[in-house]
Amino acid sequence: xxxxxxxxxxxxxTGFERDKLTIMETEQNGMKRYDCAWSAAGExxxxxxxxxxxxxxxxxYVLTVTAPQEHADEMDAAWKELEESFRVSIVQ
Numbered sequence: 001x002x003x004x005x006x007x008x009x010x011x012x013x014t015g016f017e018r019d020k021l022t023i024m025e026t027e028q029n030g031m032k033r034y035d036c037a038w039s040a041a042g043e044x045x046x047x048x049x050x051x052x053x054x055x056x057x058x059x060x061y062v063l064t065v066t067a068p069q070e071h072a073d074e075m076d077a078a079w080k081e082l083e084e085s086f087r088v089s090i091v092q
Contacts (some may be wrong), residue, residue, distance in 0.1 A: 001060040
């Protein structure tokens with residue numbers, strides 16, 4: 001996703017504006033990294049989600065998972081595995 005606006009990326013991936021999320025900002029391999037988790041309810045279903053965004057200044061590289069609330073523990077295990085394997089290599 002073009003990195004012109006982090007709020008737009010967050011909104012399109014989570015459904016929430018940046019000011020409604022608690023964002024942890026760190027750095028990974030020289031890129032800004034943003035992490036957050038959220039929960040939402042609607043139509044009798046409650047869900048949870050996690051998001052990681054890597055920002056190289058030009059693009060947002062996004063990793064996200066969502067699951068029904070009752071599968072949150074399974075999602076955490078899957079998230080850890082995905083997070084550890086998620087890499088962005090910039091070829092110049």
